[in-house]
Amino acid sequence: MSSFTCLNCGVRFATAEMQREHYKTHWHRYNLKRKLAELPPVTIEEFEKRLIQQKTEDAAAQEDQSLYCKACRKVFKTKNAHDNHLDSRKHKDNLQQYLAQSNGTNGGPSGSAPEGSRMDAEVEVSVKSTRAAARAAAAAEAEAAGDEEMAEDGDSDEWEDVEFENPIERNDCIFCAHHSEDLLENIKHMSIVHSFFIPDAEFCVDVEGLLTYLAEKVCRDYICLWCNERGRTFYSMEAVRNHMTEKGHCKMLHEGGALAEYVDFYDYSSSYPDHEEGMDVDAELDPSNALDGDEFQLVLPSGNVIGHRSLLRYYKQRINPNRAVVVKKSTQKLHKVLAQYRSLGWTSTQQEAAARNARDMHVMKRQQAKLMQQVGVKANKLQHHYRPQVNF
Structure with a gap:
């Protein structure tokens, strides 16, 4: 019976050289991180399935990479919204800060990350709180929807309050x-x-x-x-x-x-x-002013005469519709x-x-x-x- 075993992955080896090579594999590192996260280990078949799934997701993300802004960390659903965002002033400011931080943190050109590092990142994400992940996803979706709605009018960060003229x-x-x-x-x-x-x-x-x-x-x-x-x-x-x-x-x-x-x-x-x-x-009329007149007519303070209804046929006259109207003097x-x-x-x-x-x-x-x-x-x-x- 071989004594060369890996308790973390649950496998046995014929020689010590094979055991040391196993410790260098991404599968062993992946199970080691799962053990630290108090998760059960996975078999080599399950690890390969997850690796293929991760490659598929990376390929799909690579296709949509043109609609993602790394500097602003925003995802856009349409190309029109993405193009309008690239022309905004806020994006240009964030891009300068992003390039400055990248040049300060990276001492040299960074190569392509190995496939195992993506699997390690998956374990690190699983350790985080699910509530925080859901909240971050909702915020990203709201930002993407807002950028799509305001695509025709430009980026909302460019709006400024100006005095009305x-x-x-x-x-x-x-x-x-x-x-x-x-x-x-x-x-x-x-x-x-x-x-x-x-x-x-x-x-x-x-x-x-x-x-x-x-x-x-x-x-x-x-x-x-x-x-x-x-x-x-x-x-x-x-x-x-x-x-x-x-x-x-x-x-x-x-x-x-x-x-x-x-x-x-x-x-x-x-x-x-x-x-x-x-x-x-x-101006209100002064009620103390007495109105002149008799029983058949009433003279108003303005000079107009109001007749009794019994004399309607006599007072009813045809008024010329073309009568001139006095226009007030204007400027x-x-x-x-x-x-x-x-x-x-x-x-x-x-x-x-x-x-x-x-x-x-x-x-x-x-x-x-x-x-x-x-x-x-x-x-x-x-x-x-x-x-x-x-x-x-």
Whole structure:
């Protein structure tokens, strides 16, 4: 019976030379590491099967090596995502650090690792905690999915917070990158190229402020002027510009509830029938003022006369729809804008539409003031102006 045995692998040898050669094999080293990890040894057949499996996995990994970034330790599912990552600034910084570390740790050119070293690495990985391995795999999968989703917009590490510059302040177009000499040329460009017109332009009291607000909605908040948060959501200025150009949405939503959004830029008081120069249309009437009149008519403080319903047939008269509406005096800039619009075939807003918008604006202003008053009263009730000196 031979006395030359290997207790670690459970085999016997005829000579001492064969035993010493066995101690140099990768199979013996593999079982030795498994013994340190408190794992049972494997036979030579099982070791060869695992070795073949490891070679197959290495060959598959070698095929996908082009989609793996060693410097950033990221795996990409598509070639497009991998190419965009290689052009990112974060990858270039990590690549310089990776090359510096590789040159510092490796004294010379490294040769190919033996096959047994890969099997040793497998044993070392098996010793680690399974929970940590699962957590690392989930993190790698999340990083790969994130890089694939952001491939079209570039690497997310390149994003930087920059201060918003309003295009109107630079005399740039809201809907494209066209630059004009001044604001009037910019308005003319938007009217001709993008068919953008300011609604009720004769009642607009702040043209530059209105355009500045519209530019902030489009270029900073990425909101379509016509959809006005009712449609899809955009995440870039180019996306919302393309949407407005393709859908023909280069126009303001100036009807319904959207009127309250632009109430600060318009003044319809000149379209009121009882309007007087310097009159405050939002001022409340003094109830102490007595109304003049008799039993068949009532004279209002504005001078209008209200007749009794019994005399309806006499007071009901046909009003000329072409009756002139007094337009409020505006700035020279507004006159130039209106002149440009008229040269393009624009006509002034009809009296009925202007009166309807004026009534809506007036009602919304009063409702807003009422809500603000209610909020102020509630806040006043909750405010403790005096603190008690002693609390029991």
